[in-house]
Amino acid sequence: MSANESISDDLLARYVAGTTTPDEQAQVKAWLAQSTDHAQELARFERVWEASTQVGPPAMEVDVEAAWSKVNKRIAAKNEQVEPKVLPLRKSSFAAWRVAASVLVVLGLGWLGYRWMTPIEKAEIAVVKTQKNTLEQTLPDGTKVFLNENSTLTAAADFNEETRTVTLKGEAYFDVKRDETRPFIINANGTEVRVLGTSFNVKAYDNHVRVAVTSGKVQFSTPKQKVVLVKDEAAATSEADTIIKLPALNFNEMAYRTRVFVFEKTNLSDVVASLREGYHADIRLGSRRLENCLLTARFEKESLDTTLSVIAETLNLRVVRRGNSILLDGSGCE
Known part of the structure; x- marks a missing residue:
């Protein structure tokens, strides 16, 4: 039985590359359990995938469309020639980092959920932290936050009361649940980002803070200056706590x-x-x-x-x- 009869090449490719979601990983594992032939098919596909990434001698003239075609043809050609052989899977370093951090993330989320679901003293706070991994987290108000690597999000003890205040060190994308009675406030390296409900990215690994807005309206301020950003606008801090609007949003x-x-x-x-x-x-x-x-x-x-x-x-x-x-x-x- 071939893989194409019950599972797509695209899913197998992303499984080998380490970019599948947990649901997709479960789908591949269930497919593997159906037959020993499937393990051989996956091993052959991995050899094809690895072989397809070896770039040959330069061509005289190649454009992007031709390059895509050439890569796809190599995958198809190797798929017909390589003999089945069970090989250990080698996933990308991006996936390896996520696996290495899984224990930390699980423990962190468990503690975070406990702190936000039980009464806490005013002096206490809740923290989400990443290292060599990214992480998506839903806050108690329904706001979704996607943290980049080496980032920390700290929620104030009175979060969800008069304001929804968090502190960010690192980088994160926010999809804020709209609530006109409680503004969402992000403190990031001496700057403040204030919104009611919108989507935007904040990069604050150091004192050079950047904000990029993908929907809605954002108020971005330092102790000396305040600007309003709307969809497809971006700005960054410079010397002396000033803010400069950037010429274009870099997605x-x-x-x-x-x-x-x-x-x-x-x-x-x-x-x-x-x-x-x-x-x-x-x-x-x-x-x-x-x-x-x-x-x-x-x-x-x-x-x-x-x-x-x-x-x-x-x-x-x-x-x-x-x-x-x-x-x-x-x-x-x-």
Whole structure:
């Protein structure tokens, strides 16, 4: 029995790449339990997947559409040639970080739920913290928060009373439940973000705080200045507690949550920076002559290997792995 008769190649690809949801993982495991042939099929698919990420010699002229086609053809060709063999699964480093942090996350969520569901003293607070992982959390008021890695969200002891106040260190995307009687307030490294109900991203790993709004209206303030941001607007703090509105909203900054990257004649140095933050991977360029190569492409919930393979095919580059680092190298695009 082949995998295609009962499970999609897309789901198997994301399972091998380590980007499946818990429900999808359960679906694959149930499929594996149906027959020993399925384990062999999955092992063969993993060999095909790994083989497909090995980029060959540069072509003379390749665009993004041709690069996608070439990567897909390699997967199909290898699928017909590789003999079935049971191999251990090797998931991406992004998934490995999530597994490594699972115990911490489970314990943290259990404690957080207990603190928010039972009476607490005014002096006490509730904390959600991430390390080498991301985490989505629903607050008691119905607000959804998606924390990036190395971030901490602290809720005030009187949360859900007159105001809904939290403190953020790191980065998080907020989808705030609207409540006109209780404003939602985020304190982040000397700044304040105040809303009634909207969606936005706050990046506050240091004193350079950035706010990007995807819906509704946000009030962003420092001790010296206050600005109002609406949908598709962004701003950041600068010297002397001032706020500067940015020329355009960069949705790639939120790819750690969406796993969607959109590049429009973007310098390769900026592409690599976006991928590094979005995939939490150490990606570098082999030389400075590659920095100004331009890329126009869209990647939506693709694995890191697939994304890098398409970029390499498009710009005639090689993907070189050195330990935990990934290098994009080649002769350049001049």
